[in-house]
Amino acid sequence: MYIYADHAATTKLSERAAKVYLQTAQEVYGNPSSLHSTGQRAQEVLTECREQIAAILGASPREIYFTSGGSESDNQAILSAAYAGAKKGKRKLISTAIEHHAVLHTLKKLQKEGFEVVLLPVGTNGIVDVKDVEAAIDDSTALVSVMFANNEIGTLQPVAEIGALCRKRGVLFHTDAVQAVGHVPVNVKELSCDYLALSAHKFSGPKGVGVLYCRTGAPLTSLIEGGAQEKHKRAGTEDLPAIAAMTEALKESVADMGATSVMLRHLQDRLIDGLSKIPHCALNGDREKRLPSNVSFCFEGIEGESLLLLLDEKGICASSGSACTSGSLDPSHVLLAIGRVHDVAHGSLRLTLGAENTEEEVDYLIQSVEEVVAYLRGMSPVWRDLQEGKRQYIL
């Protein structure tokens, strides 16, 4: 059996998006900046895509900037707000401890440039408290950046409340919605956000393309110079086939969203209930306030990378927040932020489902994880110590 259960990492390009990609690449190959009719045809398609994506997000077309993906969009939003804030003497940037590295590393860079960075903690449920955001905002705050949904544990953050709060306090608000767009309803008006980042390959669109929503009036600095594309805010010939395929994939995801999320909730419940039967494990993140696709667990006494390798042997594609899987020495910052100690954070497993997964596959996932965890525990000195009472169970 082959089961792809790593949809938070990336998704397979949908049939329709693939068709649109090829068709656009072969038939609408003009450069949208060219004056001739072939170029202008490409410009028309670009405009249509911008309008359609804007409509889905509740934005105006002129607020949609095409980028290379989520990381670039996050970088541009944060740097733009920070530098604009600095001009007014505002050098405080507020975010959370569980953001994606595209946000965290950009903040770290700004910190080195003299900005004050405040990373708010989250509760053990993996959700930031709006009151903490409120308490952190002051007159020197240039930006608040809080993700819509976490990429590792799937928890949904109170972004609409945070957005309303920021609007009231006159502070710019950015949300990294890379894991959310195409999966749960996302509307920039309801979020009161000034910036929003999304990435096509998370909703069955192509890799290497995304969007930065920037509200009219919010400061925007270009990171790439060299042309008038995207109103001088993002130079480089537009990747029209990718943009058109992203638009198609987004329309498709949004149209199917209701049915898909009901189906995913069902599979998620089945998977969480099944894995919970394994002794000494725990679900990471809030049980209810999470993406319908995300299932994240920690298993005591084992290490995540060996778990992934053995699942791969069984045809299962999964992911882990273990240090060993990332090439770093520390386990996931997200798992540490929700209070998992190093010992158990190393034994994490993330399964993220998609529309093509079935109940039968979920049952196979449960059975396989159960077997592999038992096998690895069988050769683990930590597990032996736990069983013999020489070490205390954490989970």
Place this chain on the structure above:
Amino acid sequence: MSLYSEKVMDHFKHPRNVGIIEDADGIGEVGNAKCGDIMKMYIKVQDGILVDVKFETFGCGSAIASSSMATEMIKGKPLEEALTLTNRAVTEALGGLPAYKLHCSVLAEQAVQAAILDYYTKNNIPYDPSKFKDALCAHEHEHEHDEGEEE
């Protein structure tokens, strides 16, 4: 997965000498759960020869493979020879390890030394401390581990 060589995957999927020795003559445990690697080595000694070696490992694929390979390389060997086992030899026997996984082979070397050191200590056998440098500095290694930059 192409992260590891075939040899690593073979030892990871079919580890040799897994388990414990109830009446072990020496036991060595190195690493810590915080870092995500613990290796425990059990040895049985007869007339200065390692007649049996078993291991238990909590850790990643390369940690399990390194432990397995190390046990194969020292089983049946005289203690003095087992003490010369280096992490480089374990890595080479495994057909190489990714750079950031080399510490797994270091742990394997340390675990072997720690088990032999335990045997010498328990039996009041005099030993040359310079031969146990790695086992004796295992804690420093853990410390380096803790301070590793996450990137």
